[in-house]
Amino acid sequence: MFTIWGRLNSHNVKKVVWATVEAGLEWERHDIGGQFGYTPEYLAMNPNRLVPTIQDGDFTLWESNAILRYIADQHARHLWSGDTQTRAKADRWMDWQFQFADAQREAFLQMVRVPEGERDKAKVEKGAQATSAMMAILEETLASQEWLSGKDFGIADIPMGTYTHTWLTLGLDRIETPHVRAWYEKLKLRPGFKYVTIPLT
Ligand SMILES: N[C@@H](CCC(=O)N[C@@H](CS)C(=O)NCC(=O)O)C(=O)O
Structure with a gap:
């Protein structure tokens, strides 16, 4: 087990x-x-x-x-490419996700834990800008490849897939990211994604 x-x-x-x-x-x-x-x-x-x-x-x-x-x-x-270089390029998104989590953390805590009228707007705005800047990088990547793991879905799609759900649903101001959105819509069809949508409060 x-x-x-x-x-x-x-x-x-x-x-x-x-x-x-x-x-x-x-x-x-x-x-x-x-x-x-x-x-x-x-x-x-x-x-x-x-x-x-x-x-x-x-x-x-x-x-x-x-x-x-x-x-x-x-x-x-x-769920991992057998090719070392494809796998390394996929793997980096898993480390990158922790930077994204850091960029989103304060804004996330404000939006999820603090009542609307009491939120620290500067923290929310800072998180919105930092996460949009990072998402622009993901957007550019997903414009030329279908999955963060390479040509197929894999383990490297899961960390940023999980954080992207939060980013898209948190209510922060954000840039338009059609390729990220298209990738996210495919992730939503994966078995197991339903656990990602459980509220974080
Ligand atoms: N780098 C660690 C971070 C783990 C982490 O920060 N977990 C949070 C929840 S997302 C936690 O345990 N917070 C304290 C708690 O829940 O008691 C990992 O990826 O496993």
């Missing part, structure tokens, strides 16, 4: 659940972190006091994108 530890209102947990579904694994998930708190047993597996963590038999791993790479390597090779 493949076990996922982490509350489902977390971007990083959603990514892992989506990848697990894509890999066709039999899985279970336990709520932990955030409003659910932590147990000593969990902290023994992951001392960072963060989610997610997975257990695959007696193998334990934390760091969401490392988990995605592990899932593809161990269980779903079709």
Whole structure:
């Protein structure tokens, strides 16, 4: 059994659940972190006091994108290109996603956690500008290739796919990105994407 530890209102947990579904694994998930708190047993597996963590038999791993790479390597090779250079170009979007998460974080917290009249408009505007600037790069990429993973959907589409859902639905001012939108519409059809749409509050 493949076990996922982490509350489902977390971007990083959603990514892992989506990848697990894509890999066709039999899985279970336990709520932990955030409003659910932590147990000593969990902290023994992951001392960072963060989610997610997975257990695959007696193998334990934390760091969401490392988990995605592990899932593809161990269980779903079709989600990674066999060509090293194609794979490296795909892989970089997984690291890039953490920069995007940083750019979006403050605006996200304002929009999701703070009542409308009390929001710090400067933080929202700063996040809107920073994320639009990054999305312009994704837009240019997706104008000339169908997936971030290359010519086929793969594991590298999952991290930015998850964050793009938030970006498109958060209500921030944003640039027009027709190619990102077209890619997102295809992602919505993937098995496992439904977990991405679970509210983050
Ligand atoms: N780089 C880590 C970041 C993990 C992380 O920041 N997780 C957040 C949720 S998205 C968290 O655990 N926050 C504290 C909590 O939920 O208790 C990863 O990708 O796994």
